């Protein structure tokens with residue numbers, strides 16, 4: 001078998017290489033960074049493990065299998081499934097229950113609850129409606145209260161995006177499909193086996209050494225099995241595919257090296273994909289080129305906790321716009337994952353910026369730390385002295401998925417079919433958060449799916 005070259009060594013690229021069939025030929029991962037980790041960014045300061053990128057990993061079957069195969073299952077820290085999530089309404093954090101029960105919590109104003117419970121009786125969307133924004137979808141199905149206090153925080157909590165422009169079909173396909181299937185989101189979700197009183201089926205996890213233990217273990221196992229991880233290798237040009245050749249591609253890196261490849265797997269963001277392969281993606285390239293990212297600043301903090309009752313509880317708090325906060329969310333990893341910090345210390349992570357406040361991450365570190373601290377103390381007045389504050393920036397954090405994004409993806413599918421036509425096996429595969437899910441669990445599943453084909 002000919003060589004597979006993977007562009008990018010984030011979680012999806014690493015999993016694709018790790019899960020490759022035995023005997024499928026050699027594999028080379030090209031990564032411009034010094035380390036293979038992509039968006040996973042665990043930092044250690046003052047003996048504390050802090051996550052500047054993803055904080056939580058959903059324990060889907062693919063993830064649980066991966067952790068077991070890597071021997072990381074012993075390191076898993078599991079979030080308390082009953083840990084509440086909070087949403088600010090009228091200046092006060094309110095606990096939100098996961099799933100459809102969320103409609104009944106005090107985050108939704110009383111007037112909104114009645115309207116929300118009428119969702120099964122709202123007429124099904126018209127046939128011609130191919131997509132709509134997250135806000136428009138929730139407004140139509142559940143009314144204003146849920147649109148503002150559930151959908152808004154959902155859009156900012158997962159995507160840091162604007163619910164008025166984020167595509168519901170691409171960002172929350174389960175909800176969109178549930179309406180399509182059953183004529184009602186609630187009926188569709190319940191028919192799939194959920195029930196309002198049932199706990200979530202997947203665990204929410206992290207690892208004792210932080211999530212960086214995942215890419216580190218993948219790199220160790222991959223390289224031991226003979227895969228080549230080339231760091232400091234920014235791919236700047238891709239030539240091919242040459243019809244009929246065993247190695248139809250030639251990949252060039254900024255430092256002048258070149259690699260022949262039988263198959264290419266791109267895990268790049270849409271902009272970089274177009275820069276390298278846009279000429280072969282004529283239908284989708286203009287739309288892919290116009291996709292943008294949200295910018296984020298993450299302020300990692302630790303506080304003393306003089307009295308146990310002053311410690312934060314639960315997952316963290318999300319702030320709908322207009323509730324008097326600039327932070328998008330304030331996560332509390334030490335209460336979500338007991339054991340993450342020693343007793344008497346609370347870890348807090350403030351997320352600032354996103355689509356609705358794109359200039360906020362340009363404040364300097366001291367300003368961001370002061371803003372994060374002021375808003376954290378408003379939420380958690382029982383916290384004591386601030387022990388540390390560290391600012392991390394993400395100029396291109398998470399891709400924005402505009403209404404109609406599914407048409408961009410359909411055009412990309414058509415382009416890829418053209419590129420791969422005439423070859424016995426596909427020679428170009430493309431994955432990425434803009435295409436098949438942003439969460440780490442989605443990226444693990446996408447890597448596994450690509451592994452069968454490279």
Ligand SMILES: Cc1cc2nc3c(=O)[nH]c(=O)nc-3n(C[C@H](O)[C@H](O)[C@H](O)COP(=O)(O)OP(=O)(O)OC[C@H]3O[C@@H](n4cnc5c(N)ncnc54)[C@H](O)[C@@H]3O)c2cc1C
Nearest residue numbers: 008009010011012038039053054055056235397438439440
């Ligand atoms: C601040 C933040 C918080 C998040 N929180 C969560 C969370 O709590 N839970 C969750 O599940 N998900 C979370 N996510 C999302 C999740 O972390 C990402 O979607 C996921 O890590 C992306 O993995 P990936 O392998 O697809 O892409 P990436 O990690 O982006 O990997 C792509 C790789 O391609 C490389 N590359 C770039 N240019 C080139 C080039 N020219 N040549 C070769 N390689 C190149 C990059 O260096 C990178 O290593 C968060 C993301 C961010 C930024």
